[in-house]
Amino acid sequence: MAQQQSGPRTVRAARGTALSTQGWQQEAALRMLSNNLDPEVAEHPEKLVVYGGTGKAARDWRSFDAMVRTLQTLKQDETMLVQSGRPVGVMQTHEWAPRVLIANSNLVGDWANWEEFRRLEALGLTMYGQMTAGSWIYIGTQGILQGTYETFAAVAAKRFNGSLAGTITLTAGLGGMGGAQPLAVTMNDGVAICIDCDPSRIARRIEHRYLDVEAKDLKHALDLAVEARDARKSLSIGLLGNAAELVPALLAMDAPIDIVTDQTSAHDPLAYLPIGVAFEDMAGYAAEKPEEFTRRSREAMAKHVEAMVGFQDKGAEVFDYGNSIRGEAQLAGYGRAFDFPGFVPAYIRPLFCEGKGPFRWAALSGDPADIAKTDQAILDLFPENESLARWIKMAGERVHYQGLPARICWLGYGERDKAGERFNEMVADGTLSAPIVIGRDHLDCGSVASPYRETEAMLDGSDAIADWPLLNAMVNVASGASWVSIHHGGGVGIGRSIHAGQVTVADGTKLAGEKIRRVLTNDPGMGVIRHVDAGYDIAADVAAERGVRVPMREGE
Amino acid sequence: MAQQQSGPRTVRAARGTALSTQGWQQEAALRMLSNNLDPEVAEHPEKLVVYGGTGKAARDWRSFDAMVRTLQTLKQDETMLVQSGRPVGVMQTHEWAPRVLIANSNLVGDWANWEEFRRLEALGLTMYGQMTAGSWIYIGTQGILQGTYETFAAVAAKRFNGSLAGTITLTAGLGGMGGAQPLAVTMNDGVAICIDCDPSRIARRIEHRYLDVEAKDLKHALDLAVEARDARKSLSIGLLGNAAELVPALLAMDAPIDIVTDQTSAHDPLAYLPIGVAFEDMAGYAAEKPEEFTRRSREAMAKHVEAMVGFQDKGAEVFDYGNSIRGEAQLAGYGRAFDFPGFVPAYIRPLFCEGKGPFRWAALSGDPADIAKTDQAILDLFPENESLARWIKMAGERVHYQGLPARICWLGYGERDKAGERFNEMVADGTLSAPIVIGRDHLDCGSVASPYRETEAMLDGSDAIADWPLLNAMVNVASGASWVSIHHGGGVGIGRSIHAGQVTVADGTKLAGEKIRRVLTNDPGMGVIRHVDAGYDIAADVAAERGVRVPMREGE
């Protein structure tokens, strides 16, 4: 057994094929827990914080040590129970059962608020698990890039025949999340004008090759954009300035914009630059006069949103990208703020109806060659899916691995199980040098109840019904996942979401193959039945075509 | 396949050994669902309401039909998913997996209130599952009687050497729940004075043999009580009147009361009789002047509670029996209302620390002789447990079965699995004429987060942490239970609790024996580890003695 330590240290997943556990299922859990805390992966590894504010992989270092110790001796018919990042039990189960069961940050409804959560956290009784932080399947910023890519691919599919070639997208915000926008647009062969008021953000995105060029001014940006568009070349253009001024200016100029969205930090009025304030003065002003600042930033957002609606009136595709800018503009008195939709109902929900969602995997060998081989396997399996092929190729070229090599792409019902079984065969026949872990984010088609995002504006009004993620977790346990988690409050905060995750290990055994087939059928299957139940025709068609059973529609 | 109907009808579980399904696991689910709607069992079967306000077994009759249809064809490696009383999917799992997974009434935290729940219910999108209503293991009023018996047994164990012989208990409220008190006290060999202001309630309890006699007046009640006590005979005495007057009067008389509690409907001030109001005028007055009535009923409760505290000051054992009378008295301005404890922290939590809780089972044969044999098996297995023996014998004599013959008793960690395995052997060797289903209520030791009742005043302040019931559900799925459920809002209402249930079928097979051993070890094991984690010494002792693994206490 490894020497036990009690405080912060550098953690990194083991590589290669030597096990420090009783089997690959346990080894995978140990490596992925460790990988989440790898300094390349985690934002604040010394505090066990992986990403997303305070999303943690373990409650504290003593709990981390106890989990490592327990995983190292855990048998093939035992299961470790984890309560908000702390191991609280080991029980005898069986071979088909998960090796780890996790419940993070869950609170009874009337107590499900940040205040009570922080109180309990301060007492050492809970931790914030976010989504993949506390369930040990975070893979770094590739996830954000891919999600953004997928959204723009869905825009392309809806309005532009599957490609953004020949279109210009206008957006703002090049921060932690928003910075993925320019690359996501160019990966879809489009042109993007990206406004940010912070010059350092523009410089950083160029340095990391997420953004191609910076324009000198508005006119320069538009000239570059039109030229690239006409040549049907992809190009991303940074533009320094205030979006609340520049977006209306572009509208006034009658700029030929096809798509408009925004990822400034509008959810927090103290982080959105008002009109007439210099970027350098922003932080001081917000701190000194927060109420005045809020009033003025909301006024600016109203102008910004009004211009977005103006572009929509002229025929552009316009959507809210999850930053609440519509709500803030409405607070400032702008009446048409909700004239354009949020991105989930507009683009993501149709994918959810097909059981599509963020399928991801990591190579336990640590060898990038294993991911290259799985990339090729995906291309071979789904040759007809062009957007998928574009992503896989570009990701192979552009994405830097953080921690264990990993890949993410969106696959639907009937696809995920195929990919998973293929990976398992590739482990079995030695094509891959070690097992693969297959998981997903919690914001999948049938695994989340989150009325401000993933389940906003459901057709039948069932936004807040949380039975679905719980059924998702239970059916994953019943199908043979390697570890399963139920979380509360990820993404949108305490009190606002309940969601479940699963990770399944392809260790090349026949049993793993059987488990993978069930888990990767049933898990996206939850997305299909959730949307059939809510009345979506696409989901009903998918269920009928692909044989997903819906008892209420049978035998009547 | 059975003829499908679409509206209310009389439902009753099949009896005997002929199956209308593919196996006993499915048959058990079908029979128990049907049994919950048996007119002998359910309060309003035509509305699918089983008990507890609007606690339902199925969303609507169409959903009921679809569940019956699905269960009749469900294979040994398939699982039906039920979302708030409606079957939403059938998925391929495996032999060790549950045949049914249920999630009822769950809502995202910020939406977890009655208003949103009722809105969704009216849209036909959810139902209230209570605890055993929506998870198909309600067995009628025996459950209440046994819970009340167990509480008084715990009082006896704590203060009176394990028996109430030679003691007098004073209580009030002979309603649906409170009416079990007189019989529970006499089953513990004690004497009870039970006050109610409604003469019809007293008459009904005497008719059903839950109450022995009615006293003419206060003095008569006390004379009867003292006489029985001195003869160490059990006796329950009904006394008509207002508890807010009679309890203080008994205190003023210096009546020799040993135990005081109350189950008037104090949780609802419009249902508690104020002082100076005739019982006949109560309903009209409450309807006409609800605010005045509330003020006066709270004042009366303050007097009532003040007298209870007076008895405690004189040395009596006093407790709140879950009706919020302390809170109401405090609202009326009485400062010492919380001087006496709630029943869970006082008596039930020490049992929870040992993994004890409401173990129940039903005979799928429908033959009472099967229950008689299991009763005997329990007596044989635990000969040293006197309170258990007393209960089993009395229950056999006094309890009328409702629907399928059933029994309930409290068993702890290391006991439930023994009982379950014995039952399975008795099915295998033909001692019993058909399989037995084994389940429990959701208010078990490790299956509920309910800060106003089961997890009130936890030692470490973790009352609202809801990870535990979710882990409980998942580990039951992972251990081989036949059906598993996660509910929200049972007992104390929407927003106030999250809880899980499991039912496991002893069909006499070797596989069922393996599953039973795991489920009935791990399920109460959750209670032990939950209380170890919260810092209870009894739980830590039980874990150490009986080998329950707690990773944080290992290998350091």
Ligand SMILES: NC(=O)c1ccc[n+]([C@@H]2O[C@H](COP(=O)([O-])OP(=O)(O)OC[C@H]3O[C@@H](n4cnc5c(N)ncnc54)[C@H](O)[C@@H]3O)[C@@H](O)[C@H]2O)c1
């Ligand atoms: N798709 C989703 O559902 C999703 C996912 C993650 C984040 N978000 C939301 O997207 C927003 C951006 O997230 P982030 O992590 O990138 O935030 P961030 O704070 O890292 O970046 C915000 C950027 O906006 C810029 N900005 C602020 N005011 C501006 C103005 N008036 N004009 C031009 N630029 C301005 C800032 O300089 C900064 O670079 C947040 O509101 C976040 O909640 C949505």
Ligand SMILES: NC(=O)c1ccc[n+]([C@@H]2O[C@H](COP(=O)([O-])OP(=O)(O)OC[C@H]3O[C@@H](n4cnc5c(N)ncnc54)[C@H](O)[C@@H]3O)[C@@H](O)[C@H]2O)c1
């Ligand atoms: N142990 C638990 O945790 C638990 C379980 C179930 C119910 N309860 C609580 O116990 C209480 C009783 O439940 P129930 O189902 O029996 O209610 P119920 O309404 O059926 O019966 C209440 C009885 O109290 C009587 N009563 C009202 N005011 C009175 C007064 N001033 N003096 C004398 N009698 C009076 C009524 O006549 C009635 O018979 C409720 O508050 C309920 O919430 C607690």
